[in-house]
Every structure is written in C-alpha cells, then in structure tokens.
Amino acid sequence: MTSAISFQSVSKLYSVKQGGERRDFKALDAVSFDIAQGEFFGLLGPNGAGKTTLISILAGLNRASGGRVLVHGHDVQADYGNARRHLGVVPQELVFDPFFSVREALRFQSGYFGIANNDDWIDELLDNLGLADKANNNMRQLSGGMKRRVLVGLALVHKPPVIVLDEPTAGVDVELRQTLWQFIAKLNQQGHTVLLTTHYLEEAEALCTRLAMLKRGQIVALASTSELLHEASSNVLRFKLDGALPPSLAQRARVTGRIVQIAASSAEEIELVLAQTRQAGLRPEDVEIRKADLEDVFLQVMSGSAASMPGSAFGDERKQGGTP
Incomplete structure (x- = not known):
C-alpha cells in the first residue's frame, strides 16, 4: 500500500556566516521514515531540531538539498500540483488576508483548488471549528485563537487526505484545543492521515499512535507511542x-x-x-x-540517556525506519 507521506533520505544544508567565513549548516541529515495512510503521527523535537524545515519541504515551501518527499506517491517537487492537492497544512504563523471575511477567505481558498459551490463543506467547517457566528466578520476583527481556527479551516477546505498541523495549539485557549482535537480526531477516524508537530507532549501522547523524535536534524527515536512509553523508566x-x-x-x-x-x-x-x-x-x-509519561521519555531521549536502553525504539541516531 502506498504511504501517505514518505521521507526518503531528506537533507537540508544552509550556508551560514561564522567568524567572517561561510560554512554549511546541516538542518536535516538524511531523514527517512514513512507515514501510513490513516495514521495519526507525531513529530517531536526541541526548537531548532529541524521539524519546521521538514514540514516546509513537505509543503513545497522549501527545497531539500538531497533526497525526496512523496505525498500519496506524488513527488513534492517534480509533481507539486498533485502533491499539494493531497495535502492540507496548518502553519505555525498567523497568516491571513485582512481584506476578507472568514467565509470569503474560505471561498477563495476553495477556488485555488478549483472547487466551486463548496458552501456546504464550508458551513460544516465553520460549525465544527466554532466559527459559525464569525463567518461574516473581517479577519482583522478576530482574536489570535479565532484566526488560528480559520487557518485550520483554510487547510481543510479542499478535503485533503493528509493533514499537517505545525504547532496548531500554540498559545491558544483550552476551548480551542478541545474543539480542534475533537474535529481532527473525527477526520482521522474517517481515514485522513494526520501529521502533528507540537511542544505539548500530553497532546502527542493522547492523540498519536506513532512518534518520531528529531534531534539536530536526525531521527533519534521512531516507534509506536506505547512502545516508547514501555521502554522508558x-x-x-x-x-x-x-x-x-x-x-x-x-x-x-x-x-x-x-x-x-x-x-x-x-x-x-x-x-x-x-x-x-x-x-x-x-x-x-x-x-x-x-x-513515566511522554515528557519523561522525550527528556531521556534528548539527553541521550535513552541510547543504551534495550529495544528498537531508541539507539544509534543514524537508525531510522519506515512504517511498522
């Protein structure tokens, strides 16, 4: 079966200036793993680990220095149009058009994907994201949390089979978190693949069936959530x-x-x-x-104290893998 997402030896080099000289900085180092269709997958790591770089390459916003990324078998560079149609991305940043109402923004986003007469699905999105009473409000009138709800709606307006959530609940209230996760969990149960990056590890533990942990651009743990918890202290x-x-x-x-x-x-x-x-x-x-909870596991892995633990979940930072 075709993987929903396939990262194949993905590397990314940046040229940085240090002490008057330019040197290469390796943000990603031959990252390889697959995400199966219908998985709820978590990508974890400290700031600067390479998570957002990997997501940007997946979304076509950045170009890998080496390797390739496939979405439902479509290369994100060579076959960008088809790859993008299969993908809905909720970014970290609050990016919005200040001249549109919420409903207008969703209609325009539908048009980008060639979808006309999409109001029934837009109404469902507005209702599930708690935006029904804000549908005709200008985007500038919304709070930060409401703007983030709209970003989720924009990512889902073309009903993508793969949903990527890059820190979707950063700085938002409890109500939004509960509303968002109920809706995303329902979509996952309907067969949508979900890739989540988050610093709220209790969310990852509760939602994700499998996890990868990035450290300095390399995969240092890749296993089911239950396996990671079992092998911890x-x-x-x-x-x-x-x-x-x-x-x-x-x-x-x-x-x-x-x-x-x-x-x-x-x-x-x-x-x-x-x-x-x-x-x-x-x-x-x-x-x-x-x-032990996932935060304990995460701290062990990032400190390197999990490297000597038995089992396949931890070990050599170069050890990476695909779907189970």
Whole structure:
C-alpha cells in the first residue's frame, strides 16, 4: 500500500556566516521514515531540531538539498500540483488576508483548488471549528485563537487526505484545543492521515499512535507511542519542596517551581532519593509515584540517556525506519 507521506533520505544544508567565513549548516541529515495512510503521527523535537524545515519541504515551501518527499506517491517537487492537492497544512504563523471575511477567505481558498459551490463543506467547517457566528466578520476583527481556527479551516477546505498541523495549539485557549482535537480526531477516524508537530507532549501522547523524535536534524527515536512509553523508566517520583535539592539529585531532577520529578526504577531508589532530601534538611510534601509519561521519555531521549536502553525504539541516531 502506498504511504501517505514518505521521507526518503531528506537533507537540508544552509550556508551560514561564522567568524567572517561561510560554512554549511546541516538542518536535516538524511531523514527517512514513512507515514501510513490513516495514521495519526507525531513529530517531536526541541526548537531548532529541524521539524519546521521538514514540514516546509513537505509543503513545497522549501527545497531539500538531497533526497525526496512523496505525498500519496506524488513527488513534492517534480509533481507539486498533485502533491499539494493531497495535502492540507496548518502553519505555525498567523497568516491571513485582512481584506476578507472568514467565509470569503474560505471561498477563495476553495477556488485555488478549483472547487466551486463548496458552501456546504464550508458551513460544516465553520460549525465544527466554532466559527459559525464569525463567518461574516473581517479577519482583522478576530482574536489570535479565532484566526488560528480559520487557518485550520483554510487547510481543510479542499478535503485533503493528509493533514499537517505545525504547532496548531500554540498559545491558544483550552476551548480551542478541545474543539480542534475533537474535529481532527473525527477526520482521522474517517481515514485522513494526520501529521502533528507540537511542544505539548500530553497532546502527542493522547492523540498519536506513532512518534518520531528529531534531534539536530536526525531521527533519534521512531516507534509506536506505547512502545516508547514501555521502554522508558517505569516510575517517576514526584513531590513538592521548599528549597534547593542537593547537587547529586539536582542534576537528574526535573524541577518546575516547587515541584520536583525524578525517575526512579525501584522502591529502594525511591527511598534513597527521599532519604537524601531529608538529610539535606528538606521536607518533601505531597509525595507520589507515577508511571513515566511522554515528557519523561522525550527528556531521556534528548539527553541521550535513552541510547543504551534495550529495544528498537531508541539507539544509534543514524537508525531510522519506515512504517511498522
């Protein structure tokens, strides 16, 4: 079966100036993986990992230095028209035409794809995205969250089989997130392929069936979400603390305000952490033990501490793969 998206040894070089000399910077380094039709796939990585560069190449907004990208078998460079018809992209940036109303913007977008009399689908988009009461408002009158809803509508107006969401919920309210994910989940259940990039890892864990993690332009993890979670540390000790942790614990802890989280694989290790905290004259509060989540996995992979873990999900940064 044809993959929905196929990245084949995709590389991207930029020429940058350093110390008066121009040098090549490799934003992507032979990235290869496939996304099956109907998958809800997550692409994760820190800022600067290469996610947006990869999405830009997929959307035809940037040209790869090497390799190729296919959308439903159509090369995004050699067969751009057909590739673009199969693709709907929601960008990070709020890009809009200030002279149109919401409905007019969606009608014009339909026209770009040669679709006439598209009002029934436009009405459905407006209703599902909570924009029905804003249909005749000028785009300049909308809040940032409402503008982002319109961007989703613009990406979906031609009913693409592949939907790409590049940080779609960045800086938006809870209501929009819930509305958006309910609608996207419904489209995915109807057979649409979804590629999501996000820094909200709880979203990726809840929505994505398979994940790839990028680091410095290379794939460092590629597996199902359940496999990644299974191969991570089994437990995380979480507690609140007033004061600084001892250096021996601070270097392995994730600290957010008063909340401390430390991976612990056994009851003995948990007790040792608590004992060392008490010996430092500190009093842990609200102590609890939970299973590792995707954020724990992500931090392990990015720090390199997952490289020695058993199994196929982690390991050599050059190890990449396709659909299972």
